[in-house]
Amino acid sequence: MGTSASSTAPVIVWFRQDLRIDDNPALSAAAESGAPVIPLFIWSPEEEGNWEPGAASRFWLHHSLTELTISLARLGSPLIIKRGYSLSVLRDFAKEVGAHAVYWSRRYEPSTIVRDKNLKGALVNDGVDARSFNANLLFEPWQVLNAKNEPYRVFTAFYKAATALVTPPAPIDPPKKLVAPVKKVRSVAISDLMLLPKINWTMGLNDAWQPGEKGAKKNLEIFLDVLNRYVPDRDCPGVSGTSRLSPHLHFGEISPRTIWHAVRDTGKAGESKTTYLKELVWREFAHSLLYHFPHTANSPLRPEFERFAWRNDPDLLERWQKGATGYPLIDAGMRELWHTGWMHNRVRMIVASFLVKDLLLPWQQGAEWFWDTLVDADLANNTLGWQWSAGCGADAAPYFRVFNPVLQSQKFDPDGEYIKRWVPELSGLPKAWIHHPWDTPKEVLKAAAIELGKSYPQPIVDHAFARQRALEAFKQLKPVAAK
DNA sequence: TGAAATGTTGGGGCG
């Protein structure tokens, strides 16, 4: 507001992970100013450090940008796309178009915070009104602190404190129209960003998803219809009982406030409602942790884990990645991920436990694979999930908690529907054997046209043995962890 | 947001 700009000096709205029109405070503030609005996206993967968007994220981004362009053009001012370092692009562009202000929605990744802080200073120096807004979180990470002004390390405490603090504000309406700048502005074409893979392996992703704001709203509607069955269904990967909103949330195609209020306002579903809202708060917890402990994307929160002797075995890693472990549920999950860019959360926990505890491979290798293959790859959520599984994070699984891939399979995919969908070579097996094919009588295997070791692998590790090995290895850390 | 090992109980088969 400090600068006295003429009414024709445009406002730049810098889009990043808020690729939506609804409940976008930066966009609405720009529109309400009455000035021309230039929506801008800058493709600058180099600035993400170790965590450049992976292949699945790029696929998603391509389509999400396409959708956003259409929506913004409809409102009156199409999306401008640039490539290069955010700081120099923004300064040059602001100068070029004579913008008096740049608005954006906050991001919370450590390297992004550093970058944005710099950038804000530089813009202010240039006499530009640089302003950031909260579009992506229900609670700012610096708001939710304990009595000693420290971040919470236990979810339940965080949850209580956060929800007692404030009710997330209601979502705001989208602008009705945008005033385009007088002078035409040049933009890079989305296809020139080369976000899509050269070899087209994205058919499965295309079938499973509709990136963009419209797809996000559709998934929310579908989910609200089954919300009252969330508690019983959410753990069953063969049932569509989860929201499938994670990629939409990551790219900001729908705001957590919109979801929060939509869920709260549905009449039915008592227990399911609070359980789901809790999941949204887990996302907040993850962002808070990464904000307050910025090193944890790459290193364990609990320092004693730095010394853990993870194994190095590229062959085992690849068998896990490709879904060839010989454990049907594990393989089903890894293949669902490869095929659709997403994996059911219950199965994520199981395959993570398997990588870390059965194979003793470092959680960072799992995190990297998820980062590349998930359409919902999100640094905060990914970090929390993997550190939780490895037991080296906040409120993490105790070292002795080892998932049994067969028991989990029998419990949550009792009829083997999920397994049959993603591991079709086992679809001829009766459900008595489908969770542990290696025990199957010869004649049953023959009838199902399965030759273990050929058409489907033998288990790459014996779970009972692996569990014992993990317990001993992880127990070593305990005395160090105690004090 | 585990699972295995160990302990306890009680019904039923059987001498």
Add this chain to the structure above:
DNA sequence: ACGCCCCAACATTTC
């Protein structure tokens, strides 16, 4: 009928 044993079924402890 009685005691003994076996072993589900459930509970508790341990990793």
